[in-house]
Amino acid sequence: QVQLVESGGGLVQPGGSLRLSCAASGSIFSINAMGWYRQAPGKQRELVARITGGGSTNYADSVKGRFIISRDNAKNTVLLQMNSLKPEDTAVYYCNADLRITATTRQTYWGQGTQVTVSS
Numbered sequence: 001q002v003q004l005v006e007s008g009g010g011l012v013q014p015g016g017s018l019r020l021s022c023a024a025s026g027s028i029f030s031i032n033a034m035g036w037y038r039q040a041p042g043k044q045r046e047l048v049a050r051i052t053g054g055g056s057t058n059y060a061d062s063v064k065g066r067f068i069i070s071r072d073n074a075k076n077t078v079l080l081q082m083n084s085l086k087p088e089d090t091a092v093y094y095c096n097a098d099l100r101i102t103a104t105t106r107q108t109y110w111g112q113g114t115q116v117t118v119s120s
Contacts, residue, residue: 002026009114022095038091
């Protein structure tokens with residue numbers, strides 16, 4: 001069994017910052033990639049940021065220059081530093097982990113979601 005534990009969501013004013021954390025635990029052979037997705041009411045879920053086990057990163061255009069994703073492979077943890085937050089960033093944020101649970105078996109896991117609200 002693998003579980004993802006998320007933390008760091010909350011309410012923040014426009015221009016403020018939050019840091020999301022996601023830690024994967026359980027039977028993990030290796031990490032292919034971990035990242036964050038978000039879904040706002042009435043909208044489709046979208047990729048926010050992703051980082052591979054080797055450190056390569058990808059960001060949605062809407063968050064480039066504002067968000068930074070990082071990881072600690074030894075702790076199976078991914079962090080998302082969110083700066084200069086805008087009301088448009090309001091959404092439920094979901095951690096995603098693309099893992100190898102054995103040398104030959106690949107599996108994707110999702111966190112339960114954490115609410116981020118940017119409002120005055």
